[in-house]
Amino acid sequence: MLSRNHDARNAVEFADFISRRRAKGTALAALAFLIIQGILHPVFRTDAYAQSGLRSYMWAINAALLLALILPAGGLIWGRRVRELVNDDVSRANARTAAAAAFWVAMVIALGLYALPVSQAMTARQAIYLIVLPTTGLAPLVFAWLESRALRDG
Amino acid sequence: MGDELKNRLRDERARRELTQAQLAELVGVSRKTINTVENGIFVPSTVLALRLARALGTTVEHLFQLR
Numbered sequence: 001m002l003s004r005n006h007d008a009r010n011a012v013e014f015a016d017f018i019s020r021r022r023a024k025g026t027a028l029a030a031l032a033f034l035i036i037q038g039i040l041h042p043v044f045r046t047d048a049y050a051q052s053g054l055r056s057y058m059w060a061i062n063a064a065l066l067l068a069l070i071l072p073a074g075g076l077i078w079g080r081r082v083r084e085l086v087n088d089d090v091s092r093a094n095a096r097t098a099a100a101a102a103f104w105v106a107m108v109i110a111l112g113l114y115a116l117p118v119s120q121a122m123t124a125r126q127a128i129y130l131i132v133l134p135t136t137g138l139a140p141l142v143f144a145w146l147e148s149r150a151l152r153d154g
Numbered sequence: 155m156g157d158e159l160k161n162r163l164r165d166e167r168a169r170r171e172l173t174q175a176q177l178a179e180l181v182g183v184s185r186k187t188i189n190t191v192e193n194g195i196f197v198p199s200t201v202l203a204l205r206l207a208r209a210l211g212t213t214v215e216h217l218f219q220l221r
Contacts, residue, residue: 016175150186150190152189153189
C-alpha cells in the first residue's frame, strides 16, 4: 500500500513537472517558429534559398510538428499513468480552446485575403502560408498559456 | 442560465490538511485538475465531482453550489 501511494505521488509530481516543461517548451517552439519564419519567409522569396526543394517544405513540416505538440498524445516513455495525468481533461479542453482560437484566426485571415484586390493576387502557396503561419503559431501559444494558467499555484 | 458554479474544494481540502498533490493522488487525477477546479477555471465532470466528494468524505452538493 505504501509503495502504491508512493508511486501515485511520484506519478502526480512527475506529471506536474512534465506538464510545466511541455507548456514552456511549446511556447518557446512556437515563438522560435514565428521568429524564424519572420526572418526567412521562404514562400515569398525568389532567390536561391526558395529554389531548394527541401527548404520550401521545411516550414510546412515544422508547422505540422508544432501542431502535433498540442495533440493529447505522445509520452510513451513515461508510462500510461503519467501520460493520462499529463493529457488529462484539463489539457484536452485547453487543446480544444487553442484549436478553436486558431480556427477563427484562420477564417479571418482567409476572408481578408479573399477580399484583397485582384491586382494583389498571390499564389495558392503564398495564401496558404499566410493562413497557416499565424494559426500554427497561435494555437501552441494559446495552449501553452492555458496550461501555464492551469498549473499556476494558488 | 446565468448561474455561476462555486465550490468549497479549497476549504474542504485545507480542512483535511491535504495538499493539491495529495488530493490529486487520492482522486487519481493531476494536480492541474485540482488547481483548475479550485480556481473555477475548469468545471469538473459528474464523475470527477463524485470522486472529489468521496475523497473528501462529503457530498457533491456540499462541494459545489450554483449561485
